[in-house]
Amino acid sequence: MIERQDPRPISFTTHNNPYAKGSVLAEFGNTKVHITASVESSVPSWLKGKGKGWVTAEYSMLPGATHTRSRRERGKVGGRTQEIQRLIGRSLRSVIDLEKLGENSIIVDCDVIVADGGTRTTSVSGGFVALQLAVNKLLEEGVISENPIIEPLGALSVGITTEGKILADLNYEEDSSCSTDMNMVMTKSGKFIELQGTAEGVPFSHEELLGLLECGKTALGPVFAAMDQALS
Numbered sequence: 224m225i226e227r228q229d230p231r232p233i234s235f236t237t238h239n240n241p242y243a244k245g246s247v248l249a250e251f252g253n254t255k256v257h258i259t260a261s262v263e264s265s266v267p268s269w270l271k272g273k274g275k276g277w278v279t280a281e282y283s284m285l286p287g288a289t290h291t292r293s294r295r296e297r298g299k300v301g302g303r304t305q306e307i308q309r310l311i312g313r314s315l316r317s318v319i320d321l322e323k324l325g326e327n328s329i330i331v332d333c334d335v336i337v338a339d340g341g342t343r344t345t346s347v348s349g350g351f352v353a354l355q356l357a358v359n360k361l362l363e364e365g366v367i368s369e370n371p372i373i374e375p376l377g378a379l380s381v382g383i384t385t386e387g388k389i390l391a392d393l394n395y396e397e398d399s400s401c402s403t404d405m406n407m408v409m410t411k412s413g414k415f416i417e418l419q420g421t422a423e424g425v426p427f428s429h430e431e432l433l434g435l436l437e438c439g440k441t442a443l444g445p446v447f448a449a450m451d452q453a454l455s
Contacts, residue, residue, distance in 0.1 A: 225434055228441045230379060230392035235352050235453035244329075245356030247453070249349025252394055253339035258349045260357035262366075263328045276324025276371075278354065280311035282346055284335040307343045308333075310417065314347050314376060314408045315354055317416050323371035329357055340380065340394040344406055347378035348446055355454055375411040377446040380404060381439045383427060389434045391442035403427045407439040411447050 231252030240246035245260035266277045282304055286292045296304060311333060331353055333346035354372075361367045382393045382401035390397060398404055405420035420427075420435065427435075 224388055225438050226384075226388040227390045228438050230442045230445055231394065233446060233449040235349060235449055237352065237356060237453050243353075243357075244360045245353040245358075247349050247352045247356070249345050249352065251341050251345045251348075251392060253337055254341055254345050254394075255336040256342060256345045256349055257334045257336055258346065258353045259332050260350075260353035261330045261332070262357055262361065263330065264326075264366075266326045266328050271326070274326065275321040276326060277321065277328040278312065278316050278319055278324075278331070279328070280308045280315065280331040280333060280346075280350060282308040282311060282333045282335075282343075284338060284342070288335045288338040307346070310343060310406075310408075310419075311346050311350050314378065314416050315350055318351070318373045318376050318410060319354070319358075320371040320373060323367060323369045325367055327361070327366065329354060338395070340396075340398045341392060344378035344380050344408075347376070347408055348450070351376050352450055352453055375447060375450060376408060376416060377411070377443045377450065378406065378408040379439055379442050379446060380406050381435045381442070383431055383435070385424065387431075389431070389438045391438050403431070403435070405435050405439070407436075407443070409440065409443055413440065 234250045236248040240259050243259035244262045247258050249256045331350045335342045380393045383403040385402050402424040403422050408416040
């Protein structure tokens with residue numbers, strides 16, 4: 224049974240970093256992620272001479288972002304961090320024509336200021352806003368001649384409580400106590416980019432899976448509306 228299809232209050236505050244091509248403070252409820260998109264006029268060695276650009280991402284959590292202080296990751300990046308930044312990078316690459324980007328790289332850096340659930344999905348959604356702002360700047364400066372963005376994307380978490388109720392955009396308390404949680408990355412036209420669903424306790428049914436997808440698709444509507452407003 225779907226109980227909550229509305230996400231938490233969403234805001235994308237843009238242009239808060241004067242040095243990055245694109246920047247945004249993405250907020251979903253109490254979760255806050257500062258995101259910048261930087262541009263380099265080069266590509267990884269394995270892409271040189273192929274006429275294609277590259278989009279990648281890095282993710283980190285500030286020590287005071289959670290209930291207890293976490294150590295900074297210096298040198299070696301942890302497995303969870305690697306997984307999240309790969310998710311962000313491949314999600315953003317799925318909606319950009321790398322040939323139209325030319326041999327330029329866009330690096331999206333996501334730094335979690337406050338973590339109250341959904342940090343990876345907030346980073347993906349805010350990462351797209353920062354990416355679009357950076358692309359707008361490249362078009363304005365004449366670095367590229369065509370818009371490489373294929374369509375917008377958004378991300379959100381959904382979950383099933385131990386009572387069998389489906390909720391959208393879980394906060395930390397809900398996420399840590401639910402029996403199933405899923406991260407959804409979807410295009411504005413309704414196509415799925417990535418689904419990460421796990422039964423933490425009792426396995427979920429086919430009907431519950433359909434309920435999670437329906438809930439997530441509905442809840443992403445306000446996310447795309449907030450993106451449109453921020454980018455208008």
